[in-house]
Amino acid sequence: MYKLLFDLVFKKMDPEKAHHLAFFWIRLASSVPGLRGLVRLVLAPRDRALRTDALGLALPGPFGLAAGFDKNGVGIDGLSMLGFDYVEIGTVTGEAQPGNPQPRLFRLVEDRALINRMGFNNQGSARVAARLAARPHTSSTPVVGVNIGKTKVVEEADAVADYVKSTERLARYADYLVVNVSSPNTPGLRNLQAVEHLRPLLSAVREAADRTTPHHVPLLVKIAPDLADEDIDEVADLALELGLDGIIATNTTIGREGLRSDAARVAEIGMGGLSGAPLKERALEVLRRLRARTGGRLVLVSVGGIETAEDAWQRILHGADLVQGYSAFIYEGPFWCRRVHKGLSARVRAGGFRNLAAAVGSAVDARETA
Ligand SMILES: Cc1cc2nc3c(=O)[nH]c(=O)nc-3n(C[C@H](O)[C@H](O)[C@H](O)COP(=O)(O)O)c2cc1C
Numbered sequence: 001m002y003k004l005l006f007d008l009v010f011k012k013m014d015p016e017k018a019h020h021l022a023f024f025w026i027r028l029a030s031s032v033p034g035l036r037g038l039v040r041l042v043l044a045p046r047d048r049a050l051r052t053d054a055l056g057l058a059l060p061g062p063f064g065l066a067a068g069f070d071k072n073g074v075g076i077d078g079l080s081m082l083g084f085d086y087v088e089i090g091t092v093t094g095e096a097q098p099g100n101p102q103p104r105l106f107r108l109v110e111d112r113a114l115i116n117r118m119g120f121n122n123q124g125s126a127r128v129a130a131r132l133a134a135r136p137h138t139s140s141t142p143v144v145g146v147n148i149g150k151t152k153v154v155e156e157a158d159a160v161a162d163y164v165k166s167t168e169r170l171a172r173y174a175d176y177l178v179v180n181v182s183s184p185n186t187p188g189l190r191n192l193q194a195v196e197h198l199r200p201l202l203s204a205v206r207e208a209a210d211r212t213t214p215h216h217v218p219l220l221v222k223i224a225p226d227l228a229d230e231d232i233d234e235v236a237d238l239a240l241e242l243g244l245d246g247i248i249a250t251n252t253t254i255g256r257e258g259l260r261s262d263a264a265r266v267a268e269i270g271m272g273g274l275s276g277a278p279l280k281e282r283a284l285e286v287l288r289r290l291r292a293r294t295g296g297r298l299v300l301v302s303v304g305g306i307e308t309a310e311d312a313w314q315r316i317l318h319g320a321d322l323v324q325g326y327s328a329f330i331y332e333g334p335f336w337c338r339r340v341h342k343g344l345s346a347r348v349r350a351g352g353f354r355n356l357a358a359a360v361g362s363a364v365d366a367r368e369t370a
Contacts, residue, residue: 002333010330015105015114019330023075026334030078043083043334045341049348049355052085054299054321055176055218055245057143061085062356063312063340066303066324067147067178067222071122073131080142083337088324089128090147091180092170094162096124097152100185106269107330108261112307113276114327115269116252119185120149125166132173146174147222148205149183156188159197160204167208171217179205182224182251184273190224195234202242218245218299225250225282225304229289236293246299248324249286253279276327280305284318291319291364307332309343316344316356317363 010018030036050061064086065079073089080087099121106115122128125148135141148166150159163179171177179202181192192201202221209217221244223235232249239247252273256266259278283304290300302320306312307328315323329336344356353359 002335006331006333011107011109014103015107015330016102019069019105023070023078026078026082027075030075030081036077036081039081040083043081043338045083045085045337045345047341047345049353050341050344052322052356055220056216057086057175057218059085059143059322061341061344062316062320062322063337063344064088064143064145064301064322064324065329066326067091067145067180068116068118069326069329071120073128073144073146076135076142076144082334083341084142086143086145086175086322088145088147088178090122090178091120091149091183092122092125092128092146092166093120093149093151094125094154094165095151096127097122104272106272108259108266108274108276109331110260111276111278112328112331113259113261113274113278114330115266115272115274117185117270117272119152120183124151125169129169129173132170135173143175144173145176145178146170147178147180149180150186150189150192152186156191159192160201163201164204164208167205168212171209172213174217176218176220176245177205177209178220178222178248180222180251182222184224184252184254184271190226193223193227193231193235195238198235198238199242202238202244206242206244220244220246220248220299220301222248222251223286225253225279225286226255227286232286232289233293236290236298239298240294244298246301246321247290247294248301248303249290250279250283250304253282255282275304276331277305277307280307280311284314287315287320288318288364291361296361306340309340309347312340313344313347313359314363316359317361319361319364321360
């Protein structure tokens with residue numbers, strides 16, 4: 001059904017317009033009294049075996065929506081209605097900014113991939129904080145992660161102050177906070193992944209969060225798949241040293257290897273981050289590296305190329321406490337979460353695990369004890 005809608009309507013539309021249209025429908029549906037609960041009943045997970053405790057948070061399952069879909073936190077309830085176990089909003093920057101000129105989002109349908117150079121289009125941390133502050137809190141309020149990044153016009157030398165500003169405004173409303181230093185679309189941003197830059201940045205954000213909230217806000221860093229393996233180890237060591245709560249791996253890649261799409265079209269699209277199926281292998285590799293380095297001492301959130309329950313399951317077996325996705329949502333549609341959750345439930349049972357948490361890292365641990 002969705003495949004038909006995708007082929008007949010969305011595929012023919014500009015991808016960014018299609019995004020706004022679909023997101024509008026999702027928000028509209030969730031604002032209709034009674035409908036949100038009904039849709040949730042069908043789409044959201046209810047299997048107790050999938051319940052996940054991570055980052056000190058109780059989640060209905062491990063599967064969240066990755067950053068970038070809801071940059072301004074305008075549709076959290078609608079997205080949770082579709083079955084996401086948590087929603088990461090952002091990237092939010094210190095100041096509002098329009099992002100890059102359009103077109104800036106492209107589909108590679110043959111590769112089940114996207115290329116984007118959105119450039120952190122968002123309303124800025126003050127406005128997003130005010131929106132989050134106005135949200136009513138009930139027992140069914142979904143877990144919300146807040147992903148922050150650098151305002152484009154801010155010089156690299158002033159990056160820390162920009163992240164701190166966002167932290168001061170947003171930390172109190174975040175169930176967890178993510179320092180994004182890995183988007184390829186803000187010039188120089190990924191240089192902040194080098195530990196000599198990352199150490200003062202993460203320390204300052206941690207300090208700012210602690211200063212502004214009485215409770216501990218879990219802090220994670222999101223890294224690129226394009227880091228060399230030794231750099232991944234360095235970030236992992238730093239995260240442990242600073243007492244971070246976790247690492248999100250990975251963001252989009254600047255690589256274009258192994259694509260099926262017409263090379264001339266890919267070249268014509270130009271700069272941007274590639275996401276979706278082509279990221280699968282590298283995202284799993286990065287996860288395995290992080291797990292080997294951190295040995296379960298950090299919460300690992302795996303993202304990149306997750307399309308099916310089997311993809312999510314493999315990440316869990318290899319040490320992911322949580323998983324996220326974005327690109328496959330575009331291709332799979334509103335029943336995506338339901339399919340992933342059903343598949344995960346089946347795998348927990350078939351594997352003889354007590355629950356999903358018992359499966360985390362079991363592929364690695366089995367090898368270690370063999
Ligand atoms: C259109 C688009 C916009 C994105 N914007 C952000 C962003 O603002 N911040 C961020 O940390 N990641 C962003 N991402 C990256 C995703 O969160 C995710 O890390 C990446 O797409 C890999 O997951 P996927 O293969 O499931 O899409 C964006 C991805 C896409 C496709």
